């Protein structure tokens with residue numbers, strides 16, 4: 063598949079350990095080397111154009127090569143490329159960005175931001191903030207975390223311990239003790255009901271049962287993605303999140319919304335939790351915070367959590383100090399990129415565009431689905447859409463991955479200039495939020511032709 067004319071195929075894989083990849087597979091199937099990008103398009107080394115139906119990795123929300131973001135990075139680079147946030151120094155872009163983020167999350171009553179370099183680090187910081195919050199609040203026994211099966215929160219050992227997918231976990235066990243997963247509200251595949259509202263109620267009740275079973279005084283927090291992304295775009299029924307908030311409140315458990323994918327517009331709302339009318343205690347961000355122009359992660363806390371870290375004592379090593387930080391916390395280039403990026407998200411009202419074009423994509427996909435015996439389910443919200451393929455539509459039997467059904471569709475899509483992600487035979491469409499209807503048409507037409515061809519084979 064290599065189309066990097068200046069790189070011999072073996073060089074694409076010889077020296078790199080690729081993420082989530084088998085080395086032999088990669089050597090036999092050299093990756094597509096992307097060398098250019100402009101708005102919703104990316105280009106390979108031969109200049110072939112692709113619609114970027116995955117926005118890089120659901121992160122390039124404002125599109126590739128935006129001059130406003132580039133100029134902000136260059137202007138910052140001309141002033142200062144890096145200085146530390148440790149040891150009583152700081153830099154201006156982090157301060158400006160924190161103010162902006164507090165304004166954008168004022169409705170959710172977020173009060174302070176901790177900066178890191180990506181989603182896993184943002185989640186890791188959330189775990190440590192929660193543990194320390196409970197110690198500082200006089201409840202050191204509240205240490206356990208509950209999350210959802212099929213949830214994805216990152217790869218560092220804390221974040222990984224929250225993940226709910228066996229292949230990500232099993233090679234690295236034992237994971238951290240005190241981390242538990244419950245069934246997600248996955249309408250297409252669950253042992254309970256086909257009624258969404260009933261499912262929302264049942265899954266929320268499972269959370270309450272787990273809290274009671276663990277002993278509420280031992281449970282620190284529940285964390286979930288507002289819409290489960292890497293688990294296959296699982297959109298919860300509308301009653302799920304409000305019930306979760308009620309249950310957390312009833313048992314004094316903190317609620318963390320992992321907004322790494324949903325944050326800043328992708329779901330069609332500015333925040334995923336806002337789409338469901340819920341105010342969490344903590345939020346984690348990365349990806350769309352600056353569309354991936356420079357790595358950045360952020361963890362936000364509300365007034366209740368922030369208050370535990372405040373005291374009259376100004377000894378810098380008091381237990382109230384958050385004993386956590388990354389060299390690149392608040393990296394000036396990343397923060398400058400984020401300020402410019404969030405400016406575009408607001409000015410161009412990209413959440414509204416995500417809702418409109420996402421709705422159109424869903425409508426077009428639902429129109430082609432009946433013609434395809436192997437499209438089991440189509441679901442999504444905003445510009446996060448999942449197409450779940452099945453070997454048998456009536457029984458919902460999944461494909462054996464060794465049949466490479468999804469992989470063959472993916473190859474045809476690439477040949478025909480569309481990049482969409484194939485995760486365990488659920489195709490994920492998560493393009494830049496600047497996507498227009500004509501790009502949505504291109505994605506659907508190419509996918510439609512690709513699955514038709516593979517079904518005929």
Ligand SMILES: Cc1ncc(COP(=O)(O)O)c(C=O)c1O
Pocket residue numbers: 180181182183185214215216217287291292320321322323348349
């Ligand atoms: C919801 C969620 N949380 C956390 C992460 C981890 O982010 P990163 O890959 O930047 O470490 C991801 C990555 O996809 C994610 O989707």
